[in-house]
Amino acid sequence: MSRDGAATTGAGAAAESTVDLSDPSLYLNRELSELAFQRRVLNEALDERNPLLERVRFLAIFTRNMDEFFMKRVGGLKQQIQAGVTERTPDGRTPREQWTEVLATARPMFEAQSDCWAVVDDLLAEAGIEVVGDYEALTADERDRMRSYFESSVLPTLTPLAFDPAHPFPFISNRSLSLAVLTRGPDEEEATFTRVKIPQNRPRLVELEPGRYVRLEEVMRANLDLLFPNVEVVDTALFRLTRNAEVRRQEEVAEDLIEMIREVLEQRRFATVVRLEVSEDAPEAVVGLLTEQLELEEREVYRLAGPLDYRPLEELTDLDRPELSLPSWTPQPHPRLERSTGHALAGAGDEDPVSVFEEIRRDDVLLHHPYHSFEATFQRFLDEAASDPDVLAIKAAIYRTASDSKVIESLIEAAENGKQVAVMVELKARFDEENNLDWVRTLEEEGIHVAYGTVGLKTHTKTALVVRDEPDGVQLYSHVGTGNYHSGTAKGYVDLGLLTADRDVGDDLVKVFNFFTGPSLDESFRKLLIAPVTMREEFTRYVQREAEHARAGRDARIVVKVNGLEDPEMVAELYRASMAGVDVDLIVRDICRLRPGLEGVSENVRVHSVVGRFLEHSRIYYFENAGDPEYYLGSADWMTRNLDKRVEAVAPVEDPEIREQLRFNLELVLADNRRRWVMDSDGEYEQVRPDEDERVVDTQAVLMDRTWAALEAEGEHRGIVPDHPDVGRELLVEPRPDAEDDGDTDERRDEVAAADPFDRFADRWYVPDSERYDYTVRTPEGGRRYFVTRDGARDALTRFYG
Numbered sequence: 001m002s003r004d005g006a007a008t009t010g011a012g013a014a015a016e017s018t019v020d021l022s023d024p025s026l027y028l029n030r031e032l033s034e035l036a037f038q039r040r041v042l043n044e045a046l047d048e049r050n051p052l053l054e055r056v057r058f059l060a061i062f063t064r065n066m067d068e069f070f071m072k073r074v075g076g077l078k079q080q081i082q083a084g085v086t087e088r089t090p091d092g093r094t095p096r097e098q099w100t101e102v103l104a105t106a107r108p109m110f111e112a113q114s115d116c117w118a119v120v121d122d123l124l125a126e127a128g129i130e131v132v133g134d135y136e137a138l139t140a141d142e143r144d145r146m147r148s149y150f151e152s153s154v155l156p157t158l159t160p161l162a163f164d165p166a167h168p169f170p171f172i173s174n175r176s177l178s179l180a181v182l183t184r185g186p187d188e189e190e191a192t193f194t195r196v197k198i199p200q201n202r203p204r205l206v207e208l209e210p211g212r213y214v215r216l217e218e219v220m221r222a223n224l225d226l227l228f229p230n231v232e233v234v235d236t237a238l239f240r241l242t243r244n245a246e247v248r249r250q251e252e253v254a255e256d257l258i259e260m261i262r263e264v265l266e267q268r269r270f271a272t273v274v275r276l277e278v279s280e281d282a283p284e285a286v287v288g289l290l291t292e293q294l295e296l297e298e299r300e301v302y303r304l305a306g307p308l309d310y311r312p313l314e315e316l317t318d319l320d321r322p323e324l325s326l327p328s329w330t331p332q333p334h335p336r337l338e339r340s341t342g343h344a345l346a347g348a349g350d351e352d353p354v355s356v357f358e359e360i361r362r363d364d365v366l367l368h369h370p371y372h373s374f375e376a377t378f379q380r381f382l383d384e385a386a387s388d389p390d391v392l393a394i395k396a397a398i399y400r401t402a403s404d405s406k407v408i409e410s411l412i413e414a415a416e417n418g419k420q421v422a423v424m425v426e427l428k429a430r431f432d433e434e435n436n437l438d439w440v441r442t443l444e445e446e447g448i449h450v451a452y453g454t455v456g457l458k459t460h461t462k463t464a465l466v467v468r469d470e471p472d473g474v475q476l477y478s479h480v481g482t483g484n485y486h487s488g489t490a491k492g493y494v495d496l497g498l499l500t501a502d503r504d505v506g507d508d509l510v511k512v513f514n515f516f517t518g519p520s521l522d523e524s525f526r527k528l529l530i531a532p533v534t535m536r537e538e539f540t541r542y543v544q545r546e547a548e549h550a551r552a553g554r555d556a557r558i559v560v561k562v563n564g565l566e567d568p569e570m571v572a573e574l575y576r577a578s579m580a581g582v583d584v585d586l587i588v589r590d591i592c593r594l595r596p597g598l599e600g601v602s603e604n605v606r607v608h609s610v611v612g613r614f615l616e617h618s619r620i621y622y623f624e625n626a627g628d629p630e631y632y633l634g635s636a637d638w639m640t641r642n643l644d645k646r647v648e649a650v651a652p653v654e655d656p657e658i659r660e661q662l663r664f665n666l667e668l669v670l671a672d673n674r675r676r677w678v679m680d681s682d683g684e685y686e687q688v689r690p691d692e693d694e695r696v697v698d699t700q701a702v703l704m705d706r707t708w709a710a711l712e713a714e715g716e717h718r719g720i721v722p723d724h725p726d727v728g729r730e731l732l733v734e735p736r737p738d739a740e741d742d743g744d745t746d747e748r749r750d751e752v753a754a755a756d757p758f759d760r761f762a763d764r765w766y767v768p769d770s771e772r773y774d775y776t777v778r779t780p781e782g783g784r785r786y787f788v789t790r791d792g793a794r795d796a797l798t799r800f801y802g
Contacts, residue, residue: 019575019600019601021575021576024092026598027593027595028594028595028683029091029593030089031073031098031102032105033592033683034073034590034591035069035102035105035106036684036685037589038062038066039109041058041061041065042062042113042116043611043687044061044611045058045059045113045116046112046116051323051324051325052123052124052127052324053321053324053325054325054326055120056120056124056313056314056317057314057317059116059310060310060311060312060314062113063113063309063311064311066109070242071174071242071243071245071246071274072245072246074099074102074244075244075246075274077096077098077102078099078272079246080095081095082272090568090593091593100299103299106302107302110277110302110304111304113306113310114304114306115305117306121306127321129316129321131205131213131214131313131316132208132213132214133218135218135221135222138208138214143222145208146208146214146219146222149206149219150219150223150226151226154199154220155223155227157199157201157202158199158220159197160194160196160227160228161194161196162193162194163194163195164192170195172195172241173197174241174243174245174271175243175309176198176200176240176241177197177217177238177239177309178197178240179198179220179221179236180193180236180237180238180239180282180286181194181196181233181235181236182194182233182234182235182236182286183228183233183234184232185230185232186230186231191234191235193286193289196227198216198220199216204216204217204315205312205316206219237278237279237281239276239277239282239290240276240277240278241276241277242274243271243272244273246271275300276291276300276302277301277304278290278301278302278304279308280305329613329704330373331372331373331490331491332372332376333372333373333377333711334372334373334376334719335716335717335718335719336363336365336716336718336719337354337356337365337377355384356384356499357466357475357477360499360500360501361475361477363655363718364498364500364501364653364655365498365499365500366496366497366498366499366658366661366662367497367498367499367719368495368661368665369483369490369497370494370614371703371706371707371720372707372719374490374491377499378497379407379487381477381479382394382396382407382410385414385419385466385477386410386413387417388468391414391466392467392474393422393466394411394419394420394465394467395421395422395423395424395464395465395513396422396423396424396463396464396465396485397423397459397463397513397516398423399460399462399484400489401484401486406487407485407487411423411443412446415446415447415448420449420467421448421449422450422451422517423443423449423450423451424459424513425443425452426460451516454515454516456645457645457646458641458646459646459647460635460642460647461634461635461646461648462481462482462485462635462649463478463481463509463512463513463635464479464485465477465479465506465509475501475506476501476503476506478498478499478500478501478502480498480633480634480649481496481634482495482634482635483495483496492614492615493614494614494615494616494617494618494700495617496618496619498633498651498658500651502527502654504526504527504766505526505527508525508527508530515647521533522769524766528649528650529636529649529650530647530649530650531643531644531646532644532645532647532648535643535648535650536643536644539570539638539643543558543576544577545623545625546582546624547580547582548580549582549624549625549626550580550581551581555624555627556577556582556626557582557584557585557623558574558582558623559585559587559620559621559666559670560586560587560620560621560638561587561588561669562587562589562637562638563588563590563591563616563619564588564589564590564637565586565588565594565638565639566593566638566640567593567639567640567643568593568640570638571593571594574602575594575602575605577604578602578603578604578605582604583604584604584605584606585606585670586605586606586607587609587666587670588607589609589615589617590609591639592607592609592679592683595682595683596679597680598681602681607679608669608676608678609685610677611677612675612698612699612700613700614700618665619633619634619636619637620633620665620666621633622662622666622731624731624732627736627738629659629732629733629734629735631659632650632651632653634649634651635649635650636650657719658718659734660733663729663731663733664727665703667727667728667730668697668699670728671697671724671726672698673690673694673696673697674688674690674697697724697726702724706720706721756794757794757797757798758797760801761797764777764778764797764800764801765777775790777796777797777800780800780801
């Protein structure tokens with residue numbers, strides 16, 4: 001049923017059967033949708049409401065994001081073009097058409113970044129932070145000091161590489177900033193090209209005096225006579241290139257996965273160039289030479305004013321200028337675990353430490369980073385497991401982790417303490433391959449069982465399992481999360497993690513970890529949705545179930561928060577649900593193929609996106625289910641790669657108090673009028689702004705405030721205080737009292753009676769690990785009954801649950 005309460009009409013049902021959901025016009029392009037997200041990121045630098053240093057930070061973030069986009073996505077498109085691929089995407093574009101459109105779309109974005117810097121640079125100077133752009137503006141004393149600095153501390157690190165008959169064109173590394181220098185000797189007519197790399201091990205912002213800086217490349221340009229004596233420096237230009245990162249080998253034919261990854265890393269260094277950025281004043285001779293030697297088309301060259309690499313400017317955000325920055329935020333302990341972390345607000349120091357395992361066994365715990373401290377929650381979970389004499393085994397899946405990871409240290413300590421430790425380290429985690437190779441070597445040297453990955457699949461699940469011997473038997477403690485086990489990103493990424501002692505979840509994770517080290521992946525799970533075996537089927541079933549509820553006039557609503565919605569099949573299912581009358585809110589951080597608001601197709605769908613100081617990374621799924629709601633969280637987006645080509649885990653959330661926190665998260669985003677954007681049917685986004693008399697609702701600011709409120713509240717609190725005067729309560733947490741009687745007509749009763757009990761009571765039976773029995777049914781008393789035949793299990797489900 002749609003938000004206005006109207007059930008699907010006959011005309012609506014007819015529309016479902018007549019709409020051609022393979023029509024390319026119904027789907028947005030993946031690459032252009034990601035660029036739309038990067039425009040929203042750039043807007044944080046453009047937005048005058050943001051503090052000045054926050055705008056600087058987003059200029060740097062935009063550079064990093066666009067670098068990665070060109071390395072991965074543009075590189076992949078160029079690779080397809082070179083391979084002669086002409087297959088069209090769901091939106092009807094060939095690789096060449098996408099490549100051409102992407103390059104053109106990115107150009108004004110880079111120009112907007114340059115224009116933004118010109119404004120921000122002036123504002124910084126007014127605030128007493130000056131990055132001198134014109135070297136001639138330096139005083140004579142400053143120029144003398146910079147010349148001495150260059151001669152003593154920079155010049156010895158430089159290696160000029162000339163291109164002439166005696167020297168081949170030099171290798172230029174990915175994303176390195178370089179200086180092109182044209183020189184001419186006394187008896188030479190032609191100028192010689194020399195590449196000088198701006199050293200990465202020298203400060204890129206050279207301090208002239210407190211609050212006054214000059215960029216290193218400008219110091220170098222002004223003192224090239226020391227590097228090139230006895231020749232004329234004719235001209236100079238800054239340039240920076242980006243190489244393709246889509247370098248792969250067939251895993252099926254690789255004899256050694258570690259060696260394959262090493263070869264991929266080496267090949268990536270020399271991969272095809274996909275973008276050339278040059279300074280606005282670059283002479284044609286330099287641009288022409290670079291374009292020819294790097295085998296680029298003119299459209300791949302970007303002439304830009306201002307810095308070519310904004311990343312070094314981010315160090316300005318570390319200045320102690322609180323009036324130019326957002327209020328600082330330090331992740332806080334979780335209220336349930338604070339007694340053992342000594343949080344001052346609760347006077348915890350006087351109480352005995354609480355065992356994290358006792359707390360989890362008492363009730364599930366929801367972690368919400370970066371509002372909750374990673375170190376005081378998940379890291380503590382591992383630390384306690386490593387030293388607890390009752391813990392028998394620890395298993396963890398590592399996708400990305402810090403270079404100084406305390407997670408790894410805890411696993412090593414556990415092995416030293418005699419526990420069985422098994423770790424899945426995904427070697428194919430993009431741009432973290434080298435770091436993960438180092439950790440594999442470290443773990444193996446400690447005698448820890450390490451799995452490197454799975455042929456044909458990337459392990460993206462964020463899961464950990466602790467096996468503990470307790471008086472009433474062996475207990476399993478599980479963590480299922482949305483974010484990496486990375487202490488650094490946990491301070492800047494919004495993620496969720498569920499700590500639970502639910503035996504079914506634990507048994508499911510046992511199967512998953514056995515797959516990492518064993519030969520095959522089980523296809524039956526009790527509670528977890530696992531890709532690539534059950535997740536797509538289950539999510540599709542949940543969406544279709546909402547559509548059936550709407551057609552029957554029952555409450556039907558879907559709210560999903562993900563990073564990306566790219567999978568064409570899931571988009572088609574959401575279109576069908578909308579046409580059936582389901583009310584759909586999609587909170588999609590970046591890529592979204594679905595077009596909301598299309599007449600006769602997606603009038604009931606709204607697409608939202610939040611961009612703020614923290615990167616939104618959590619995944620939450622809500623299905624209203626005719627008044628008997630279901631919540632899920634986990635690692636998977638609704639992208640084809642997540643559903644079919646990765647190992648992912650999503651867990652149901654059954655605890656009402658934790659559901660209440662998830663409900664608040666979703667409805668808070670939908671009420672946001674500061675950081676939220678809304679997409680129109682053409683894929684364009686408009687930022688929501690508060691009216692003059694309206695209170696500002698900023699999702700991340702509210703969650704920081706509600707985290708403090710939970711710590712200051714009297715008595716125990718389960719996580720974050722889930723209330724705000726401007727946040728509604730439309731989503732359900734527990735079944736409505738009348739949910740079972742909803743639509744209680746003769747037809748409804750007949751429909752319920754005719755429905756397959758296996759579908760109606762999907763959470764009350766499973767396929768056991770047994771050679772004798774094919775079905776297990778949970779009894780109302782908490783026991784289990786085993787059956788050989790499907791008919792026997794069906795009768796039991798009907799008998800126990802109606």
